[in-house]
Amino acid sequence: MNNILTELEFEDYIIERLMQGNGYIERDHTYYDDKFAADRELLMRFLSETQPETMAQLKKVFKVCGRNHPIPHRAQPENAAFPL
Numbered sequence: 001m002n003n004i005l006t007e008l009e010f011e012d013y014i015i016e017r018l019m020q021g022n023g024y025i026e027r028d029h030t031y032y033d034d035k036f037a038a039d040r041e042l043l044m045r046f047l048s049e050t051q052p053e054t055m056a057q058l059k060k061v062f063k064v065c066g067r068n069h070p071i072p073h074r075a076q077p078e079n080a081a082f083p084l
Helices: 007-019 040-050 052-061
Strands: none
Touching: 040 052
């Protein structure tokens, strides 16, 4: 029997392993902002969770309120879990 994986099977295997206890979150490519080379929603979530004091100061300086924030954004999917 041949156990060689196809490229797609290999990609699925890697994603599955990353998601199992490694903190990886699989998301649709539409969340990725190529201008900033990041998923800005997850970046802002990470910064808010790991540096809450700094983010609070930045929000005051940049008068962050609702969708107004220091990082400009493009239209986001309506089901965004952490709207920017």
